[in-house]
Amino acid sequence: MALLEVRDLRVAFNTPDGVLEAVRGLSFDVDRGSTLAIVGESGSGKSVATQTITGLTSGARVSGSARFDGTELIGASSEVLRTIRGARIGMIFQDPLSSLHPYYTVGWQIVEMIRAHDRSVSTAAARRRAADLLGVVGIPHARTRIDDYPHQFSGGMRQRVMIAMAMALDPVLLIADEPTTALDVTVQAQVLAVMRRLQEDFGTAIILITHDLGVVAEMSDEVVVMYAGSAMERAARRTLFYANHHPYSEGLLGSLPARGGARDRLTPILGVPPSLIGLPAGCPFAPRCPYAFARCWSETPPLRMVFDDPAHTSACWLTTVLGDRESLRAARVQRELDQPRASTPAPRVEVGP
Amino acid sequence: MARFLLRRLALGLLIMWLISLAVFALFFIAPNDVARTLAGRQATPETVALISARLGLDQPIWKQYLDFLGKALHGDLGYDYYHQVPVTEIMAQALPITLSLVVGGAIIWLVMGVFNGVVSAIRPRSVTDRSLTAFALFFYSMPTFFLGLLLLYFLYYQLTVAGYPIFPPGGYAPLSEGFGPWLQHMILPWFTLALVSAATYTRLTRASMLEVLGEDYVRTARAKGIRESRVITRHALRAALTPIVTQFGIDVGALVGGVVVTETVFSLPGLGKTSIDAINQQDLPVIIGIVLFASLAVVVANIVVDIFYAVLDPRVRLH
Numbered sequence A: 001m002a003l004l005e006v007r008d009l010r011v012a013f014n015t016p017d018g019v020l021e022a023v024r025g026l027s028f029d030v031d032r033g034s035t036l037a038i039v040g041e042s043g044s045g046k047s048v049a050t051q052t053i054t055g056l057t058s059g060a061r062v063s064g065s066a067r068f069d070g071t072e073l074i075g076a077s078s079e080v081l082r083t084i085r086g087a088r089i090g091m092i093f094q095d096p097l098s099s100l101h102p103y104y105t106v107g108w109q110i111v112e113m114i115r116a117h118d119r120s121v122s123t124a125a126a127r128r129r130a131a132d133l134l135g136v137v138g139i140p141h142a143r144t145r146i147d148d149y150p151h152q153f154s155g156g157m158r159q160r161v162m163i164a165m166a167m168a169l170d171p172v173l174l175i176a177d178e179p180t181t182a183l184d185v186t187v188q189a190q191v192l193a194v195m196r197r198l199q200e201d202f203g204t205a206i207i208l209i210t211h212d213l214g215v216v217a218e219m220s221d222e223v224v225v226m227y228a229g230s231a232m233e234r235a236a237r238r239t240l241f242y243a244n245h246h247p248y249s250e251g252l253l254g255s256l257p258a259r260g261g262a263r264d265r266l267t268p269i270l271g272v273p274p275s276l277i278g279l280p281a282g283c284p285f286a287p288r289c290p291y292a293f294a295r296c297w298s299e300t301p302p303l304r305m306v307f308d309d310p311a312h313t314s315a316c317w318l319t320t321v322l323g324d325r326e327s328l329r330a331a332r333v334q335r336e337l338d339q340p341r342a343s344t345p346a347p348r349v350e351v352g353p
Numbered sequence B: 001m002a003r004f005l006l007r008r009l010a011l012g013l014l015i016m017w018l019i020s021l022a023v024f025a026l027f028f029i030a031p032n033d034v035a036r037t038l039a040g041r042q043a044t045p046e047t048v049a050l051i052s053a054r055l056g057l058d059q060p061i062w063k064q065y066l067d068f069l070g071k072a073l074h075g076d077l078g079y080d081y082y083h084q085v086p087v088t089e090i091m092a093q094a095l096p097i098t099l100s101l102v103v104g105g106a107i108i109w110l111v112m113g114v115f116n117g118v119v120s121a122i123r124p125r126s127v128t129d130r131s132l133t134a135f136a137l138f139f140y141s142m143p144t145f146f147l148g149l150l151l152l153y154f155l156y157y158q159l160t161v162a163g164y165p166i167f168p169p170g171g172y173a174p175l176s177e178g179f180g181p182w183l184q185h186m187i188l189p190w191f192t193l194a195l196v197s198a199a200t201y202t203r204l205t206r207a208s209m210l211e212v213l214g215e216d217y218v219r220t221a222r223a224k225g226i227r228e229s230r231v232i233t234r235h236a237l238r239a240a241l242t243p244i245v246t247q248f249g250i251d252v253g254a255l256v257g258g259v260v261v262t263e264t265v266f267s268l269p270g271l272g273k274t275s276i277d278a279i280n281q282q283d284l285p286v287i288i289g290i291v292l293f294a295s296l297a298v299v300v301a302n303i304v305v306d307i308f309y310a311v312l313d314p315r316v317r318l319h
């Protein structure tokens, strides 16, 4: 049994324009001690999905299931969720500048977290633990810096503080929502190194949300590619990079250099993601897909096994015979040449936050 | 922090000095017979002559000003020739009454305003939120004197007629005569002063809380597994308090008007009513004394608020 099993998760918000389906039937597993990367364009529902699992979304209609270590989280009482958050599931967020409370010292914020889950720990003991943690994540002079306020730290140091706080109670799962997006490249590498070291020391499982394929290549065991609120493809990291099936994954990985080390952003794909309000049936990627054929527009493809690999699933009607794609692409190009539309060509859109 | 404090104090002193200049210019070198004005309408020519000599009106103007300033600094605000007592004595009698009114009223409006604002912000657009907003707007748009009269009519007149004389029609009972009577006399004036201002604070707190509740650090607090009640108070309200404190600093100045009206409606012999009486009687020394004192109170209140602001926000304190 996996540590976290998410099945058919759906999250919808009522907006003035109609019901916005931010997450539409998302399923994935996270194994103990492993890292699952979730990638996808901005607005594909990565944050909403993970925050719903931990009970942090408010005012949404939620259905589906998320079993965490035997406990159902969807529909659990706020008290159950509260005791799990922080203690068993740690979380870090994108912007370390705004994620720490500006009015309290970092030590106070870590101590508060420790004592919120275990009143029997004395403040002095919690402070010692906080200082140790700050040392572990590589903050120099941790024993004195514990009494500093967040604004007295650099961005990278603040993210280390966030990591120290998230790891304070030795959680079994860490959800890192774009932990390095706001940091510059050298600092990114350091922060990732800290996360990896902690994962090795504590055996923590990680859900890593990112736009950065370099980070995916470096950190993940498995990858979920999200598009318009659902998973397009799920595969082991190597499979995804070198033998992906879904045209969306192919598009994302398009410009990745062969040696895989580059820190490229996801590749721009022609067109824009669909509106999540009143999404029509059919494959959500069809309007942007170079291979789209008749069936794609009428039937929504389910996630199913591809290339005879039980660990590899893709939500796409294409066969696994890759040679077929060329003829489909040619056919579509031909169709579009035959009936030129009055509409302007879709803009090239950079994927990213 | 020390430099910030010093700068603030220096600014306060400068403002007080400018006010003293303005008061002096208005009342002493105005183109009329100062001695006669000071003495009041009914004064005899002898009194006028005496005052003229005492004020040193034959001296050059700069010397007159220094004289005025020196005396004021020593707490000598001159004589109220109308009642034949030192101005400071009149003010010392009126001050506890005004303080009772202002402190009590401010506590009520802050507690009410902040509490209602927080409750509104926790469930925006809910029935509770809408009714609290309607309640706030109702009192917000009501003039102080009208609210005072309304309270008097319903809670004094109607209750008394119905046989429940809980509230007196006005006047003051000093604390030394017991807590009960003091409270009975103060409650209606407090609410008159507080309800109008509480509305502003409800709306301010609601807006400020809504903004802070959307901040990343509030999400972090929830992600840490902190109890929701603590997330609201220690994390969100703590940060939302800053604009409220700033507003409070501004309002202490604006309070002067409300105090004058409230004290008049409820015949409370505090500084506000004293100043109205003094104006009616052209009792210049008293007016000057109260103007100087009110200015000082506003300047001091603003310094205190600035210090509080710095205490609240470490980013201000540490730079």
Ligand SMILES: Nc1ncnc2c1ncn2[C@@H]1O[C@H](COP(=O)(O)OP(=O)(O)OP(=O)(O)O)[C@@H](O)[C@H]1O
Pocket: A013, A014, A015, A020, A022, A040, A041, A042, A043, A044, A045, A046, A047, A048, A049, A276, A352, A353
């Ligand atoms: N509270 C909310 N009410 C209405 N819509 C929401 C709400 N929260 C998120 N959404 C919408 O849900 C969709 C998914 O948002 P989400 O933040 O999960 O995207 P994301 O994949 O994390 O993107 P990014 O990479 O930019 O962080 C977006 O279209 C967003 O506008």
Ligand code: SF4
Pocket: A246, A247, A248, A283, A284, A285, A286, A287, A289, A290, A291, A292, A293, A296, A301, A315, A316, A317, A318
């Ligand atoms: S189902 Fe059709 S439209 Fe969708 S990704 Fe596959 S080929 Fe493209």
Ligand SMILES: [Mg+2]
Pocket: A046, A047, A048, A177
């Ligand atoms: Mg996000």
